[in-house]
Amino acid sequence: MTPNSIQTTTPEVVLQLDNVSIWYTPEKSAVTNVSAEIYDHEITAIMGPSGCGKSTLLRAINRMHEL
Ligand SMILES: Nc1ncnc2c1ncn2[C@@H]1O[C@H](COP(=O)(O)OP(=O)(O)OP(=O)(O)O)[C@@H](O)[C@H]1O
Ligand SMILES: [Mg+2]
Known part of the structure; x- marks a missing residue:
């Protein structure tokens, strides 16, 4: 895509989060029921x-909790 051109293709979902919850301890979730769709060629904040829970969610998406 050239600079300043208009995207004419349908944005593609490259990551889908469905009710994601993450616990460090059983008592309290660090991330609770987060759902989102992340599209290609877009900046998502x-x-x-x-x-x-921003960093916790990003670590989970990048599977860093599994290292
Ligand atoms: N390694 C860890 N062990 C236990 N609890 C943690 C750990 N890391 C984060 N937490 C807890 O999980 C919750 C979410 O923390 P997290 O660091 O993901 O938040 P954040 O939105 O990135 O915050 P900040 O804007 O300060 O970076 C907080 O209650 C935090 O105390
Ligand atoms: Mg953080």
Whole structure:
């Protein structure tokens, strides 16, 4: 795609999150029921207050918790 051109193809979902929850301890979830669709050729921002789980979600998406 050239700069300033209009995208005419249908955006493709490259990552789908369906009710994702993540726990470090059984008492309290760090991420609770997050659903989102991430599209190709788009910039997606994850925003929220400190401690809401942004880094935890990104680590899960990148499978860093499994290392
Ligand atoms: N390794 C860990 N072990 C236990 N709890 C954790 C761990 N990492 C984060 N948490 C907890 O999980 C919750 C989400 O933290 P996280 O670091 O994902 O938030 P964040 O949105 O990235 O915050 P910030 O904006 O300050 O970077 C917080 O309650 C935090 O204390
Ligand atoms: Mg963070």
